[in-house]
Amino acid sequence: MKLKLITVILFVKFSCIFGQEYIYYCSRPTPTTTTWQVYRKNLTTSVTQTITNDPNYNYWRAEPSPDNSKLLIVRSPANISPDQENYVDCDIVKCNPDGTGMQVILANNQYGWHAFGNPHFHPIGNRILLLVQPTSTAQWNLFTIDPSGNNPQQITTTGAIDANWSPIGNKIVFVSLVGPSLLDLEIFKANYNYTSNQVSNIVQLTNDTTRNHDPCFSPNGDKIAFCGGNANLTDANIITIDTSGNNRTDVVNDNGTHGGNVNWGTNNKIYYHSIYVSTFTNFMADDFNCNTNMVESIFTSPTIHYLHPFYINQTITNVKVNSLATDLITVYPNPAITTISVKGLTNDNYSYEISDMYGKLILEGEIKENEKINIENFSKGIYFIHSKEQKFLPQKFIKE
Incomplete structure (x- = not known):
């Protein structure tokens, strides 16, 4: 007797509850004989979960997909470089939010590029923006790939790093070098056409004497936050401007170096990492609360480094099977x-x-x-x- 396999597609009703707040970050103890790994802390319950635990690699810059179903992480072999942010030897991996199901979607040298990194999901979720240096002597520029790491396309040609999408994905903010000095790194924005996968109307937003990095949009898209500092980044502030480049405000301005994977959470807090070179030798994770105009400490320790905090407010779903539904x-x-x-x-x-x-x-x-x-x-x-x-x-x- 043959058994017939019947596939039934069930509709799943979601009852959404907001309020489960998480911080993804990378960390390692000091001294520097250990590797960088990714963790996730539930800010509601204070429970911390280990996402990666692989001594063969350094993992950094974890960022969830728009629907929080996947996580993008950059990793590089620990035996080649003891530090994170090794863009020359890195891979980009994708996994479930708890670290399971990890797969390499962009392997080192897959397309013959010299270096790449800093991936960001488009707000729709089916395109990834990243930085690429095609050869060791070429400019860095912006490329896109699909969520499987295929279909690479170059979308800028005049030099670009540290890029990020606007909240609805119709604009890109990035950094470009306009002169010979690191102090000539300026903030730019461009329109983005999703259908044609092209940028247009590139506009320079800053023209200052600071070294600018890691811009991101505010949740409503009307402001941009970034870090700006001296050439060696031994003193760098968190700065906001509007999308025309006006109303510049140093929201965090002290003797520390503040920056990294700057991101502006939906709770109206700007997340970044910090170090006070003269008094504290370890990196810590902070946020600037735009509601209270106060700096808030997230992680700090004399024996642990913390980098790249990334905030999400994750929808928790109660799942109930309700009725048959169509697919696709x-x-x-x-x-x-x-x-x-x-x-x-x-x-x-x-x-x-x-x-x-x-x-x-x-x-x-x-x-x-x-x-x-x-x-x-x-x-x-x-x-x-x-x-x-x-x-x-x-x-x-x-x-x-």
């Missing part, structure tokens, strides 16, 4: 400007709701397969469409 539901185009359609529906009418990233209901109605929904009057941002009858999982799209 997609929203297109994505990003969109005037209309969206849903592909993969049956011939039925579907009652839908569209909400913004904060859960506010924006639009509701009925839709059929490939029927257009007008979103022309939506504000730019991230939205979710779902079926009122719970016939397909919520789908994320971006309005440009």
